[in-house]
Amino acid sequence: MNKGAILRARLAQDGVIAAPGIYDHISLLVAQSVGFEALYASGYWGTASAMGEPDVGIAGMSDFVRTFGGFAARSQAPLIADADTGFGSLANLAHAVRAYQVAGIAAMQIEDQPFPKICGHVGRAVSAPKEEMLTRIAVALEARGDGDMLIIARTDARRSEGIDAAIDRLDAYGKAGADIVFLEAPQSADEVAMAAKALAKPLMLNAAPAAAMPVLEPSQYEALGAKIVIYPSGAPLAAAAAAQGFYEALQQGRATSDGPPAYDFGAISKLLGMDDIIALQDRHGGA
Numbered sequence: 630m631n632k633g634a635i636l637r638a639r640l641a642q643d644g645v646i647a648a649p650g651i652y653d654h655i656s657l658l659v660a661q662s663v664g665f666e667a668l669y670a671s672g673y674w675g676t677a678s679a680m681g682e683p684d685v686g687i688a689g690m691s692d693f694v695r696t697f698g699g700f701a702a703r704s705q706a707p708l709i710a711d712a713d714t715g716f717g718s719l720a721n722l723a724h725a726v727r728a729y730q731v732a733g734i735a736a737m738q739i740e741d742q743p744f745p746k747i748c749g750h751v752g753r754a755v756s757a758p759k760e761e762m763l764t765r766i767a768v769a770l771e772a773r774g775d776g777d778m779l780i781i782a783r784t785d786a787r788r789s790e791g792i793d794a795a796i797d798r799l800d801a802y803g804k805a806g807a808d809i810v811f812l813e814a815p816q817s818a819d820e821v822a823m824a825a826k827a828l829a830k831p832l833m834l835n836a837a838p839a840a841a842m843p844v845l846e847p848s849q850y851e852a853l854g855a856k857i858v859i860y861p862s863g864a865p866l867a868a869a870a871a872a873q874g875f876y877e878a879l880q881q882g883r884a885t886s887d888g889p890p891a892y893d894f895g896a897i898s899k900l901l902g903m904d905d906i907i908a909l910q911d912r913h914g915g916a
Contacts, residue, residue, distance in 0.1 A: 632735035633777030636707040639666055640809075640831055645851035648709055650861030652678040657700055658900040659892075660864070665706055667735070669859040670697045672711040677865070686745035690716040690725050698732030707735030709781070709859070714744045714757075719768045726772035726780075736779035738811060739765055741786065741798065756786040759798050766805045781833060783811035792820045796827050803830035809857065816841045818853055825854025833857040838866070 630638075639646060648667040651657040652674035660668055673684035675696050680688060697710040710729065715722030722739070729737045740746065741762035742754060756762070762782065769780050782802035787795040792815070799810040811833040815821050821842075825832045834855045836844045839862070850858045874888035885891075898904075 631777055632701070632704075632707040632733060633779055636667060636709075636735045636779060637777060637808075639707075640856060645847050645855060646857045647847040648857060648859045650674055650859060650864055651700060651704075652865045654699070654703060655897070655900075656864050656868070657703055661705055662900060667707045667709055667857070668700070668704055669861055670700050670708060670710045671859075671861040672713050674861060674865050675711070684746075686713060690721060690728070694725070694728045694732055697729075697734060701733040701735075708733075709736040709738065709857075710734045711738050713740060714742050714746050715739055715765055715769070717744055719764065722765055722768050723772035726769050726778075730773065730776045730778045734778060736781055736809065737769070738781040738783055739769060740783040740811075740813070741765075741802075754785045755789045756784060756798070759801060762798070763801060763805050766802060766807050770806045779808040780806070781809040781811050782807035783813055783833075785813050787812065787814045787816065787820075792816070792823065796824050799824065799828055799830075799832075803828060809833050811835070814840055814842075818842065818845070818849075821850070821853040821855060831856035833859070836860045837862050 646666050648669040649660050649665055650669050650671055651660055652670075657668065672688065672693065675693065676682050676684055676688040679692065679696055682688070693710070693712065697708065701708045701710070712725055712729065716725050726737060741756045741759070743757040766780065766782055773780065782799070784795050784798045784802070786798050795812060799812060803810050807830060810828055810830045812821070812824050813835055815824065815834070821834065832855050834850060834857070836850070836858050838844055847858055871888050874886035878884070878886035
């Protein structure tokens with residue numbers, strides 16, 4: 630069973646899916662060692678990690694496919710991957726859908742911002758006309774064909790158009806064939822519950838510290854009716870804080886920081902597969 634089919638089967642079961650964000654291969658391997666039902670690769674953190682640039686559409690389709698396809702190849706869990714607005718034209722979107730499928734990505738997230746986009750947690754984020762997004766969904770479904778990859782339709786309309794308009798959009802996106810609908814930037818728990826009650830398709834949320842709504846526990850989101858909750862920022866923000874602590878300590882003449890303990894080097898080597906390489910060399914007597 631491929632990863633899309635695995636994710637589809639899990640969506641049919643009870644319980645919320647909490648998907649942590651990964652942004653490079655080490656974060657992927659560490660998350661995998663802990664064990665999750667799905668992982669999430671965001672355009673924000675993928676662009677930040679690979680390019681050191683903000684999430685404003687600088688990374689293109691080939692960048693996303695190369696980075697996220699590499700994650701999917703190494704991940705044992707289904708990978709949910711950002712695809713911005715579809716990377717430009719409808720032809721670009723169709724090409725991206727096929728490329729994401731070939732890469733083994735389980736679910737592809739498309740948003741309803743105009744092209745070029747900007748991070749959804751920036752006040753300038755707005756949505757394109759609803760009809761434009763409905764066309765994107767139709768193109769994505771046609772390009773997917775009978776494949777198992779799920780199509781996630783996200784709306785950024787909450788900030789600019791209000792919660793009722795955002796729910797109306799998601800309802801239309803679900804009826805157009807999107808497998809999962811994604812409400813970005815709800816302002817309260819009541820809005821989440823309202824959306825979950827109104828929508829027939831599984832509801833996805835973004836637990837981001839930059840949002841107006843506080844980050845909740847997975848069980849709390851489940852109680853509100855959400856089916857998938859991504860936590861894209863926790864690991865990269867923690868890693869950046871730990872790195873800054875080390876760099877500042879070293880600049881001050883100390884070799885260790887006062888922050889959290891460092892990850893064990895031997896454990897990282899094991900995650901990377903060093904033990905398997907040594908075993909291979911031992912079996913065959915080579916380097």
